[in-house]
Every structure is written in C-alpha cells, then in structure tokens.
Amino acid sequence: MEFLVLLVGIAILLALIIKFKINTFVSLVLTAMIVGVGLGMPLTKIATSVQNGIGGQLGELSIVFGFGAMLGRLVADAGGAYRISHTLIEKFGKKRLQIAIVLASFIIGIALFFEVGMVLLVPIVFAIALEAEVPILYLGIPMAAALSVTHGFLPPHPAPTAITAALNANAGHVLLYGIIVAVPSVIIAGPVFTKVARKLVPDAFERTGNLTALGPQKKFNLEETPGFGISVLTSLFPVLLMAITTIYQMIFNHGALPKNPSMLDSIIAFIGTPAISMTISLLVAMYTMGWARRIKTPEIMNTLEDAVKSIAMLLLVIGGGGAFKQILIDGGVGDAVTKLFSGVNLSPLILGWLIAVVLRVALGSATVASLTAAGLVLPLMKSAGVDPSLMVLAIGAGSLAASHVNDAGFWMFKEYFDLSVKETLSTWTVLESIISVVGLGIVLLLSLFV
Template structure:
C-alpha cells in the first residue's frame, strides 16, 4: 500500500512539473501533503513533518550552499575562471585540448553550481574551438562530463552534500572517494565517448553553437585577471580544507573519531566541517578576488548579494525535497522498501543507485531524485552495514542517469550547442547515462577495497 502511494505521489509530482509547468518547490510541497494523507498520517501532524523535513535538510546546507555560491561568483566575476581555462589550454596545447578543458571544468566545477559552470565555460569553449579549428561539441562533451561529475559526486555541491547529511556520511570521505571514482568516469564519459559520438552522430559535431542563448557576455583581458595559482587555490580552498581533515583522520586515527580528542584534533575537525570550510574559503576568496585586487567593499558585497539571488530557488527546492523525504519516512515508506528488499540478494549500493535512476527519469531533477532516494534507502543502509560515503556516491551517480526532456540541463546543452532534440538525446542523454553506470562501477570496485 505504501509503495503504491509513493508511485502515485511521484506520478503527481511529474504531472505538476511537466504537464502544468508548476514551480518545482510548490509541486514538492503539494505532493508531500497529498502523499502524507495517502499514507494515513494524522492531518494535524503533516505540517510538522514537512517543517521538520525542510529544517533538517537546510540546517547546514544553507550555510554551505550560500557560501559556495558567493565564492564561485567572486572567482567568476574577478576573471579567475577565465584565467584557469586559458592557462590550462595554453599549457596543454592543441593536441590535448580535451584534457585541458576537462581539468579547467573540474577545477571551476568544484567552486560553481552546474548551471553557472556551463554559462561560464561555454563562451570560453566556443572561443578555443574556433581558434583551434575543432568542432565545438568535441570540447563541449568533455566540459559537460567534468561539470556533471563534480555536481553528482563531490561536496560542496548540493546533491552529494545533501545526501551525505541525510545518510550521516563524512563529507571529506565522500570527497576523497568521489575524486577516486570521478577521474576514470570523466575519462570514459568525456574523452572516450566523444570519439564514439563523432562516429554515430556526426551531424551534431557540424553545428557552430549558439552563444546568443547565454545573453550578454562579460569580457576579460587576461592581464587584468588574477594569477593562475591564486585562482586555482581560491577555487579549491574548501576542497583542500576538507581533504586535510579527512587525510588527518585516516592517517592519525584510522578513520575512527577519537574518544578523547586533543586540541589539534578539534582544530582539524573544525576547519574540515563543510560549513566552516566554506566560511574560511569565502573569507579567503573575498581577499584574493577582491581586496587583494583593490576592489571596493560595496562591489564585493554586491557580488555576494547577486550570488545569493541565483541560488534562492535552488535552496527552496532542496528544502522541498527534504519535506518529501521526511513524509516518506514518517509515513512508513522507508520501512516498506526495507521489507521489500530484505530478502533480495541485491547489493544496497546497486539498490540505492537503481532507486535514484528511476526517480531521475521520472522527476528530471538530480538533486530531488538523490534526496528522495537517500530517504528511501536510509533504513536499508543501516541494517546492511554499508559505508555511508559509498552510498552517497552510488545515489549521486544514479541521480545523473538518462537526463532527458524533463531536465533543465538537457535544454541548456541543446540550446548552447544548437542541437536538435534527437542529437541531444544521442549525445547529452547518453553522456549522463555513461557517467551514472561508470560511477556505480567505480563505487562497487571501491567497496571491495575500503
């Protein structure tokens, strides 16, 4: 009964978003109420469940996403992303342009949300492709692959950070494992797949792209932008802090939290927690991309305000996903899933991935799919004794699969590279599915070692 209500709830959510073009956040709250009633929850307690879901979801995430958006915008507005891309491309030369684009996208993608990363990198990719005389899509696919992988696998991005919070996983550990899985995944989906795609959909590589879709472009003179080293350091600062904490805990304490932590243990744990890591990184970015370059405080503050405006709806959507997740847990759906698969001889990692894939195909949003899947597998994961960090990556990989017409990323890719719907399905959709499958394979291999 509970699973039937869940399926009907997902169908309702899909109907509201796709058919009636309703706002995703509003759709999630409406669906949460309807599903809660369908699950037989007392009407007086539904509002409390939804409030608890939103509150628990956005507690730490509001800090992480807010600071992350500000940091990314500071790097972008200062020309740091422009400097990173051009320096790497000049260093790698024309023969290794794809690797240069992947590296640039990876570094920039860690500091920026997926949509912002695409808007920022597409003009640079276009300019490089035209100058080098190569098809725009031959650089566009590696760029999209690297941005997607950082979006799905690596904190402080919304989906992996949010799933880690739900499943109680260590964000630094997720980051470390995520990088290990991400490198071969990006090679397969970004570089190897580009060669295959050119053979079976050659028409897609003949388009000149559509820069008009991006609106007015901010132009930079290379000599006016921050140095390459400072730009990279600023972009990767939160990653470095979280990685230091994780490596320290693994080397000094074998990954187990000490019962009586010393002063140094407390300091290391403090700087590595995602919210504090992002705060420290933002303060560094304000100096490196602002005060150090003699930019006035009002201009820096304006950049921060614009950054927050750009993620306001994303935060609400993530909160709505938390409400839906909480209703499913409080209504007993999680226990039903646990009972359904208790006797099934399937790895919980594969199950988490599969649930995320189904939700992704149905809902479109990677973040909402990942959050809902995390809520459903939570009771199953506790009984199976699976490493939460690996489950975060499995769900993150599944949430990227089979992006199609109900996903904003699909239409962004189509418009910017001037593709037909068929060409977008044969390139973008396949690319995202390769990332999902390769990501799961990497997680399963990693589970044999750690």
C-alpha cells in the first residue's frame, strides 16, 4: 500500500512539474500533502510534518547555502575564477589542457553552485578552445564532469550537505571520502570519456557553441584580478577548515569529539561545522575579494544581495524536498522499505544508490532525488550499521545518473555547446551516468576499509 501511494505521489509530482509546469517547490509541497492523505496520516499531522520537514531541512543549510553563494559570487565578480582558470592553463600548456580545465573546474566548482559554475566557466572554455584550436566539447566534457562531481559528492554543495544533515553524517568525513570518490570519477568521465565520445558523435565536436545563451559577459583584465594563490585559498577556505577538523579528530580523537573535550578540541570542532566554516570563509572572502582590493562596503553588500537572490528558489526547493521526505518517514514508507529489503541480501549502499537513480530519472533534480532517497533509506541504514558518510556518497552518486530532458543541467549543456538532443544524450547523459557508476564502485571499495 505504501509503495503504491509513493508511486502515485511521484507520478503526480512529475505531472505537476513537467506537464502542468507548476513551480517545483509548490509541486513538492502539494505532492507531500497528497501523499500524506494517501498514507492515512491525520490531517493535522500532515501539516506538522510538512512544517518540520521544511524547517529541519533549512535550519543549518540556509546559512551554508546562503553564505556559499555569497562567497562564490565574490570570487567570481572579483575575477578570481578567471585568474584561477588562466593561470592553470598557462602552467599546464596546450598538451595538457584537459587536466588544466578539470583542475580549474574542480576548484571553482567547490565554491560555486553547479549552474553558476557552468555559466562562469563556459565563456572561459570557449575562449581557450578557440585560442588552442581544439573543439569546444573537447574541453566542455572535462569541465562538466568536474562540476558534476563537486555537485554530487562534496560539501558545501546543496545535495551532499543536505543528505549529510538528513543522515546525521560527519561533514568532514563526507568531504574526505568524497574527494577520494570524485578524483577517479572525473578522470574517467572527463578526459577518458572524451576520447570515446569523439568517436561516438564526431559531429558534436565540430560545433562552435552558443555564448548568447549566457547573456552579457563580464570582461576582466588579468592584471587587475586577484592573485592566483589568494583566489584559490579563498575558494577552498571552507574545505580547508572542514579538512583541518577531520584530520585533527582522526589523529587525536579517533574521528569524533571526545566526551570531555579540551578547549583546543572544542575550537577545532567548532570551525569544522559547515555553518561556522562558511561564516568564517565568507568573512575571509569579503576581505580578500573586497576590502583588500579597495572595494567599498556598499558594493560588496550589493554582490552579497545579488548572490542570495540567485539561490532563493533553490533554497525553497530543498525545503520542499525536506517536506516530502518527512511525509515519507512519518507516513511509514521508510519502515516499509526496511521490511521489504530486510530479507534481501543487497548492500544498503547499492539500495540507496538504486533508489536515488530511479528518483533522478523520474524527477530530474539531483537534490530532490537525494533528499527523497535519504528519507527512504534512513531506517534501513540504521538497522544495517552502514557508515552514514558512505551512504551520503552512494546516494549522491545515484542522484547524478542518467540526466535527461527533465533536468536543467541537460538543457544548459545542450544550449551552451549548441548540440542536438541526441548529441546531448550521447555526451552529457552518458558522462553523468559514468560518474554515477564509477562513484558507486569507489564507495563500495571504501566500505571494505571504513
């Protein structure tokens, strides 16, 4: 019964978003309420679950996402991202252009949301491809692969941060294991897959791209942009803080805060929490990308306000995903999944990945697929004793699979690189699926040691 209601709910959600073009946040909340009624929940309980789901999801995350968007915009508007890309390309030379693009996209991708990173990097990729006389897609595939792995595996990105909170995982461990998963995934889905794609769809590599889809482009004079070192440091500052906490706790406290922490233990743990690390990092960015460059405070504040406007709807969508997840938990769907798979000899990590894949294919949004999958596997994960950090990454891998026509990223890639739908399916959809499968494989390998 619970599964039938869930399937009907997903069908309703799909119809509202795709057929009737209803806003994703509105669709999620409406679907959550309908599913709650279908599961036989008391009407007053449905309202409470929706409120708790949204509130619980956005509690800490609103700071992480908001400040993360502000930090990314400060780095981008100051020309820091431009400096990072050009310096790496200059150092690596034309023969290793793909590696330079992967590194630049990876660094910039950690600090920026996927869509923002894509908008920022595409003009740079076009300019470099033109100068180096290589096909635009030759650099576009590695760029998209690097942005995708940061989006799917690494905090402070929306999906991994949200699932980390939902599954009560250690953010530092997710980041550490996430990098281990991300590196081979991006190499295989980026430079290696490019060689295969060039044989599969040779015509796609003759396209010249479409910059008009990005709107007016901000021009930078390289000499006037921040230095490479300070740009990289600012972009990676939240990652560094979380990494410091994780490494310290693994060396001195066996990976967790002790029962009677010293002052140093408390301080290290404090700076490594996502909300605090993002707060500190934003203050650093305001100085390095703003005040240190003699930019006045009102101008910096305008940049921060514009950054928040760009993620307002994303925050609501994540809240809506939280509402849907909470209804599924409170309505007993999570328990039903546990009963269904209790006698099945299937790794909970594979199960979490499979659920996320199905939801990703059905719903399009990686973030919504992740949150819904997290709600469904939470009871199963607890009963099986799986490391929450690895479950976050397994679900993250599943949420990237088979991006197609119901995903915004699909259309962004298609438009920017001027591809047909068939060519986009043969490049973008395949590279996303490669990341998903390789990511799961590395997670399963890690589970043998963690």
